[in-house]
Amino acid sequence: MGMTMTQKILAAHAGLNQVTAGQLIEAELDLVLGNDVTAPVAIHEMEKMTVKKVFDKDKIALVPDHFTPNKDIKSAEHCKCVREFAREQEISNYFEIGEMGIEHALLPEKGLVVAGDVVIGADSHTCTYGALGAFSTGVGSTDMAAGMATGKAWFKVPSALKFVLKGKPAPWVSGKDVILHIIGKIGVDGALYKSMEFTGDGIQNLTMDDRFTIANMAIEAGAKNGIFPVDELAIQYMKEHSMKPYHIYEADDDAVYDEVYEIDLSALRPTVAFPHLPENTRTIDEVGEIKIDQVVIGSCTNGRLNDLRMAAKVLEGRKVAKGMRVIVFPATQKIYLQAMEEGLLATFIKAGAVVSTPTCGPCLGGHMGILAAGERAVATTNRNFVGRMGHVESEVYLASPAVAAASAVTGRISSPEELDFSAALSSQSESLKAEREE
Amino acid sequence: MKANGTVHRYGDNVDTDVIIPARYLNSSDPKELAAKCMIDIDKEFVGRVKQGDIIVAGKNFGCGSSREHAPIAIKAAGISCVIAETFARIFYRNSINIGLPIIECPEAAREIEAGDQVEIDFDSGIIYDTTKGTQYQGQAFPEFMQKIIKAEGLINYINSSRN
Ligand code: SF4
Numbered sequence: 273m274g275m276t277m278t279q280k281i282l283a284a285h286a287g288l289n290q291v292t293a294g295q296l297i298e299a300e301l302d303l304v305l306g307n308d309v310t311a312p313v314a315i316h317e318m319e320k321m322t323v324k325k326v327f328d329k330d331k332i333a334l335v336p337d338h339f340t341p342n343k344d345i346k347s348a349e350h351c352k353c354v355r356e357f358a359r360e361q362e363i364s365n366y367f368e369i370g371e372m373g374i375e376h377a378l379l380p381e382k383g384l385v386v387a388g389d390v391v392i393g394a395d396s397h398t399c400t401y402g403a404l405g406a407f408s409t410g411v412g413s414t415d416m417a418a419g420m421a422t423g424k425a426w427f428k429v430p431s432a433l434k435f436v437l438k439g440k441p442a443p444w445v446s447g448k449d450v451i452l453h454i455i456g457k458i459g460v461d462g463a464l465y466k467s468m469e470f471t472g473d474g475i476q477n478l479t480m481d482d483r484f485t486i487a488n489m490a491i492e493a494g495a496k497n498g499i500f501p502v503d504e505l506a507i508q509y510m511k512e513h514s515m516k517p518y519h520i521y522e523a524d525d526d527a528v529y530d531e532v533y534e535i536d537l538s539a540l541r542p543t544v545a546f547p548h549l550p551e552n553t554r555t556i557d558e559v560g561e562i563k564i565d566q567v568v569i570g571s572c573t574n575g576r577l578n579d580l581r582m583a584a585k586v587l588e589g590r591k592v593a594k595g596m597r598v599i600v601f602p603a604t605q606k607i608y609l610q611a612m613e614e615g616l617l618a619t620f621i622k623a624g625a626v627v628s629t630p631t632c633g634p635c636l637g638g639h640m641g642i643l644a645a646g647e648r649a650v651a652t653t654n655r656n657f658v659g660r661m662g663h664v665e666s667e668v669y670l671a672s673p674a675v676a677a678a679s680a681v682t683g684r685i686s687s688p689e690e691l692d693f694s695a696a697l698s699s700q701s702e703s704l705k706a707e708r709e710e
Numbered sequence: 711m712k713a714n715g716t717v718h719r720y721g722d723n724v725d726t727d728v729i730i731p732a733r734y735l736n737s738s739d740p741k742e743l744a745a746k747c748m749i750d751i752d753k754e755f756v757g758r759v760k761q762g763d764i765i766v767a768g769k770n771f772g773c774g775s776s777r778e779h780a781p782i783a784i785k786a787a788g789i790s791c792v793i794a795e796t797f798a799r800i801f802y803r804n805s806i807n808i809g810l811p812i813i814e815c816p817e818a819a820r821e822i823e824a825g826d827q828v829e830i831d832f833d834s835g836i837i838y839d840t841t842k843g844t845q846y847q848g849q850a851f852p853e854f855m856q857k858i859i860k861a862e863g864l865i866n867y868i869n870s871s872r873n
Contacts, residue, residue: 310778320865322872347736396774396775396800410776410800411776411800411803412803412808422868460723461723636727636732638732657727657774658728659728
């Protein structure tokens, strides 16, 4: 029987020629990831083990990103625990704040994950690296501890859903709209225990950043992993970022899928997920009048350079609505620096937004932008559960960077299509002229 | 192995953010976590729960973040078993890995009500609602997972299989 792309990667890492859905296997790991919330629990678990050394100091990544720069004394203690463990075990991929980023943006950027890898991370959005053609999945801290000690993890081989992407998305429609549309269609448990395998010639119209966003939110449909075929663009990305050898796996022609969905990218509209589940999606045309208090642009979902460029394009020469709090947090130090060099940060600040250092911060209601009771935010993050960004009576609406930026300008959930770009550009060139004349 | 206790009932898609909100994740002490368990969905849970009690819920229980703090908080709060229609996959493996018994049984998950007394036999997978007098067959774990649960978690299992 044919295997899916995911099944092929798992079979190769389990030393088997063939695996089938439902089979329990033990697979070799290429990378084990943890952060400042999950790693301390894993480190504590590892202390109970008879194995005292990690299996390979170069195959573990520790990224303090959730409550860093340290939010309070307790989080400082957690980061200290991770830091000391990294030092004792001589972990090569420990990232202190000056070189860090949000883990799922950082690992591909540092070249730590390539196509064909099997990666577990004690963070649910570890599925992000499927964009590169790797099998990566979120686990808990005990799995992380066992993985660090043994270099192996147990898996139940997943069955798969196939998504055939066709056509080219319209301007202002991005990877975020694609994945929100899919989650709206299949529900938050629509891919439970399964792989989401993306194929089709529409993929060539998606940037790597779009693909990272899509794979990132596979977990929001309950999936074990999301995965993309490895094309020229992915190879180019890996060559630019990594020295690691990569392996390309392709699904067999006779691979079995539980379900096949065709998605016409050209028909998609900017899409928003209403509280309190990512499946509560509406197209921008069905949103109605929703006034907001805060806009958050960033996270492991949408804090990459293209996301910031998109937001800056909307905010260029404009001001955020009076009373609106707009927080931009680039996902890594490198993205932050590039955004600065491209002048994007200046655009945000002139528009009246604040720009934060890379951190998970507001995404999980940690710090840097917590909501009070009754407040509403549009966020480019991935979850809008009850209390996710603060008070249990606050609300989070998930959207793309373009929609988030347009909403910042109008003060209600809006599409950039509502804004007049010809006017913005001319007023911008006039203000430039005025600046020069001064 | 058996469990016996009073049922606390919840709906579909109970996520790990309401089981233990991120604002409490600056601690990993089971006791501290247990004191905040379910706080964003059921403020009275912590005051009401007794050792051995059982949670019954709908679809996709434990969805969202991979925080192991969620099953740890539930276990430390005294819950002896969670029965649900389905579990989110990371929550499922975390529970097995820390030794919190969980059972998928759509019928039981739909019919058992809050306050019912329920008995569970983990070896046979049989769920018995003593209040209603109804019985359900829950899904038994594959042998490999039973071994992990019997060892009270993955770490003990690995330690013992290495010795
Ligand atoms: S940015 Fe948000 S979703 Fe991503 S790793 Fe951080 S907390 Fe998790």
